Amino acid sequence: MVQSRIGEIQARFQAPLVRSASSATWATAASTAGLTGSASSTGIPGSAATASEGAVVTEATKYLGVPYLWGGTDPAKGLDCSGFTQRVFGNLGIDLPRTSSQQATSGQAVASLADAHPGDLVFFDHSSGRPGIDHVGIYIGDGKMIAAPKTGETVSVKDVGSPSVIRRVLPKEAATPPAAAGAALAGVPYADLFTRAADRHGVDASVLAAVASQESGFDSQAVSPAGAQGLMQFMPATAAGLGVNPLDPTSAIDGAARYLGSLTQQFGSTPLALAAYNAGPGTVSRYGGIPPYPETQNYVRNVLSKAEAYR
Numbered sequence: 001m002v003q004s005r006i007g008e009i010q011a012r013f014q015a016p017l018v019r020s021a022s023s024a025t026w027a028t029a030a031s032t033a034g035l036t037g038s039a040s041s042t043g044i045p046g047s048a049a050t051a052s053e054g055a056v057v058t059e060a061t062k063y064l065g066v067p068y069l070w071g072g073t074d075p076a077k078g079l080d081c082s083g084f085t086q087r088v089f090g091n092l093g094i095d096l097p098r099t100s101s102q103q104a105t106s107g108q109a110v111a112s113l114a115d116a117h118p119g120d121l122v123f124f125d126h127s128s129g130r131p132g133i134d135h136v137g138i139y140i141g142d143g144k145m146i147a148a149p150k151t152g153e154t155v156s157v158k159d160v161g162s163p164s165v166i167r168r169v170l171p172k173e174a175a176t177p178p179a180a181a182g183a184a185l186a187g188v189p190y191a192d193l194f195t196r197a198a199d200r201h202g203v204d205a206s207v208l209a210a211v212a213s214q215e216s217g218f219d220s221q222a223v224s225p226a227g228a229q230g231l232m233q234f235m236p237a238t239a240a241g242l243g244v245n246p247l248d249p250t251s252a253i254d255g256a257a258r259y260l261g262s263l264t265q266q267f268g269s270t271p272l273a274l275a276a277y278n279a280g281p282g283t284v285s286r287y288g289g290i291p292p293y294p295e296t297q298n299y300v301r302n303v304l305s306k307a308e309a310y311r
Contacts, residue, residue, distance in 0.1 A: 051092040051170055056119035058308045059088045060138045060146040061271055061301050064290055066155045068148045073098075081136050084148040084155055085121060088138060094169060100136040107169035113143070113160060119170050122163035133165060144269040156289045157271055184311045185209055189218040190231070190249055197257035207270060208257055210306035211277065214299065220249045232256035274300045 069078025073087065082100040089096050096103050104123045110116050116139050124135040137147030139160060148155045185191035188209050198205035215233040216222040228235050230246035231253065239246040244255030263273035267284060275290040276283070278299040283291045290300060 051089075051094055052308075053117055053119040053170065054308045054311055055092055056088060056138060056170065057140045057146075057271075058301075058304045059091055060084075060140070061304050063088070063148075063155045064146070064157075064271075064300065065292060065294075065297050066148070068151055068153050068155070070151065072148075079148045079155060081148045085136050085138060089169065096169065101133045103136055104133040104165050104167060107167045110166035110168050113163065113166065116166050117141075117168065117170075119168075121167045121169060122160055123165040123167070124161075125164045139166070140269055140271065142264075142268045142270075144272070146271075154292070157269060158289070188310060190253060193250055193253045194257075197254045200254070201257040201261040203257050203261045203264065204270065204307065206307040206310040207274075207303065208253065208260065209310055210303045211256060211260070211274070212253070213306050214303050220252070221247060271300050271304065274303050 063075055063079065063084060066075045066084070067078040068080065069083075070080050071083070072078035072080045073083040075087065079087065082096075082098060082103055085100075085103060086096045086098060096106055100123060103121060107121070110120055113122075116122070118139060118141045120139045122137050122139050122145055123133045124137075125131065125133055127134050135147070137145035137158065137160070139145050140157070143160050144157055145160045146155065147158055149158065184206055185194055188194065190212070191209070194205045194209045194212070197203075198208050212218055212231050215228075216231050218231065220231045222231070222233065223229050224233060226235070228246075229239070231249050232246065232255070234242070234244055234246040234252065234255065236246070239252075239255070242255045242259060245251040246255075260273055260277060263276045263281060264270060266281060267273055267276060271290060272284055275296050279291050279293060279296045283296075290297060
């Protein structure tokens with residue numbers, strides 16, 4: 001839900017995700033979420049998906065909140081940076097070597113961050129005493145990456161900064177083509193409204209439709225127990241502040257597109273904008289990324305997964 005529900009969300013989720021790789025609590029949560037087992041170099045049998053830029057980003061977000069564990073390849077216990085990237089691409093049917101230094105020779109070189117696409121691998125040399133690549137993340141666009149950073153932290157969205165090497169391991173045909181207006185949302189309720197509002201405010205129509213699906217199941221008259229209203233589930237005070245009639249689909253979709261566009265500009269990436277839509281921009285700013293609330297992390301994963309399906 002939008003900003004007015006911050007208090008409700010925080011009250012329900014006071015404690016952050018457990019960060020100890022040996023914690024039974026984390027293992028139970030990971031099992032419930034389906035983040036268990038060890039991916040082989042050929043991916044998880046029977047579950048490989050079609051690899052694309054959007055699919056890589058969606059798959060990477062599934063591991064937000066997984067604790068860092070040096071040498072970790074099993075998300076039920078923890079992941080290190082290259083274990084994380086190997087698993088994400090393995091789940092999509094793309095083999096990567098085990099270590100970041102080996103992964104840095106995979107695929108094709110990308111000249112600069114300006115040429116990088118979502119789904120590219122970004123590599124770093126963080127150790128002055130030991131030359132060579134020692135860290136890797138997955139670029140998600142807008143100067144952001146998802147990575148397993150270091151001990152005591154979790155898989156999270158980070159600023160890319162200045163990578164030493166950028167590699168593209170997706171096949172050329174996996175690049176996401178621009179869809180014709182409205183075509184990607186065929187069969188989605190209010191598709192024309194989502195497309196027009198997205199074009200007007202510079203957001204992805206698939207993401208906007210996915211937010212509506214997640215918030216209300218496309219029910220324009222939905223009212224939550226907390227009082228959020230309409231297709232995009234605006235609280236009355238927030239709707240009034242945006243000049244939105246939350247029960248009118250045209251008004252609600254346009255207001256949500258405007259709000260999501262401003263959040264994307266503020267935080268620099270779609271995952272962070274979605275986290276702010278759910279938990280409030282103040283919460284995202286306070287945590288410096290997607291906050292450690294299970295509801296918010298699941299919200300981001302679910303919306304991105306639905307958006308990928310709509311493309």
